[in-house]
Amino acid sequence: MVSLCMELRKDPITRSWVITGDDVPDNSPAVESFCRFCPDSREPSQLIANISGVPGAPWSARSVVHPAALYHIEGEATRRGDGIYDRMRPIGAHEVLVESRSHTRHLWNASDLEIEQFLLLAAQRIQDLKGDGRFKYVSIFKDHGSSAGQEFEHPTSQLTATTFVPRRVLYELRAAREYFQSKERCVFCDIISQEEKQGLRVIEIRGDFIAVCPYAPRVPYESWIMPRTHEAAFERFGLNRPGTMRDLGVLLRRTLQRIRAITEDFHLVLHTSPNSLHRSGNLGYWKTIDEDYHWHIEIMPVLAAKAKSYTFKEVYYSPLSSETAVKRLREAKIES
Numbered sequence: 001m002v003s004l005c006m007e008l009r010k011d012p013i014t015r016s017w018v019i020t021g022d023d024v025p026d027n028s029p030a031v032e033s034f035c036r037f038c039p040d041s042r043e044p045s046q047l048i049a050n051i052s053g054v055p056g057a058p059w060s061a062r063s064v065v066h067p068a069a070l071y072h073i074e075g076e077a078t079r080r081g082d083g084i085y086d087r088m089r090p091i092g093a094h095e096v097l098v099e100s101r102s103h104t105r106h107l108w109n110a111s112d113l114e115i116e117q118f119l120l121l122a123a124q125r126i127q128d129l130k131g132d133g134r135f136k137y138v139s140i141f142k143d144h145g146s147s148a149g150q151e152f153e154h155p156t157s158q159l160t161a162t163t164f165v166p167r168r169v170l171y172e173l174r175a176a177r178e179y180f181q182s183k184e185r186c187v188f189c190d191i192i193s194q195e196e197k198q199g200l201r202v203i204e205i206r207g208d209f210i211a212v213c214p215y216a217p218r219v220p221y222e223s224w225i226m227p228r229t230h231e232a233a234f235e236r237f238g239l240n241r242p243g244t245m246r247d248l249g250v251l252l253r254r255t256l257q258r259i260r261a262i263t264e265d266f267h268l269v270l271h272t273s274p275n276s277l278h279r280s281g282n283l284g285y286w287k288t289i290d291e292d293y294h295w296h297i298e299i300m301p302v303l304a305a306k307a308k309s310y311t312f313k314e315v316y317y318s319p320l321s322s323e324t325a326v327k328r329l330r331e332a333k334i335e336s
């Protein structure tokens with residue numbers, strides 16, 4: 001268990017929050033003989049929400065409290081100063097999103113319906129947590145494979161709701177706002193239109209979604225999935241247009257199959273707009289956010305042989321161009 005003495009500290013230079021403290025290492029063997037996320041688990045986790053939809057099954061995907069939650073839901077963040085520094089308690093939510101009832105059906109081999117239900121659950125959880133004014137941002141991410149820091153064997157993603165916006169998202173929000181201020185267009189929409197026109201880095205287009213290798217990749221085979229019509233918030237998109245989640249699920253499955261033809265390990269993260277209930281005065285991006293931000297999924301594969309370092313003098317170093325990566329991903333043999 002993560003001890004409660006962990007706290008959030010803000011780096012005064014980059015303005016990013018870190019979670020830190022002296023975590024007591026858990027010496028008990030990590031391997032459990034049972035799975036706490038399987039439907040008949042003898043030690044089930046605390047249930048938050050179920051989603052049904054698969055005929056004959058009481059649930060298809062579900063959300064539970066993380067068994068060693070980094071963030072805790074009770075109380076106030078009580079942000080306070082420490083000389084020039086800022087700190088606060090790790091108030092928030094930390095959930096495990098069980099993607100499937102099956103211990104072996106993952107986002108790359110589950111049915112269309114299962115993946116669609118999982119995506120809808122993710123949208124519902126984000127919408128629900130954004131109703132809590134304390135939370136500025138809800139993240140959904142997945143780490144798969146031992147070199148990516150996978151935590152559980154059962155097909156799962158994780159969710160955190162935090163009282164701050166994580167650093168990478170904050171950078172994106174600021175950059176998207178600046179681009180919008182000068183061009184009055186969404187930078188992501190402009191990227192999509194150029195990529196579709198050039199066709200150099202497009203992995204696949206499916207209905208309203210596109211999968212591309214980004215122009216300036218941080219790691220080889222980095223892939224993004226984006227909606228082709230503008231929308232800042234994933235949950236609003238997913239819940240208002242539920243039929244489209246089927247296409248997104250299929251494209252996600254096919255893209256993960258392509259990546260798995262190269263490597264099994266990857267990080268996946270969903271980037272959506274922050275909580276607009278939380279109108280922070282010192283961050284001026286809230287007014288145009290619906291126009292300037294555009295939700296997307298980022299997948300960062302981890303290549304075992306090249307795991308040493310992807311940075312060279314603090315600059316991302318990706319020894320494979322996106323134009324070459326996309327050819328290999330397009331040609332990868334996939335099932336469906």
Ligand SMILES: [Zn+2]
Pocket residue numbers: 035036037038102103153154155
């Ligand atoms: Zn299981």
Ligand SMILES: [Zn+2]
Pocket residue numbers: 186187188189190229230231293294
């Ligand atoms: Zn856009």
Ligand SMILES: [Zn+2]
Pocket residue numbers: 172271296298
């Ligand atoms: Zn992003």
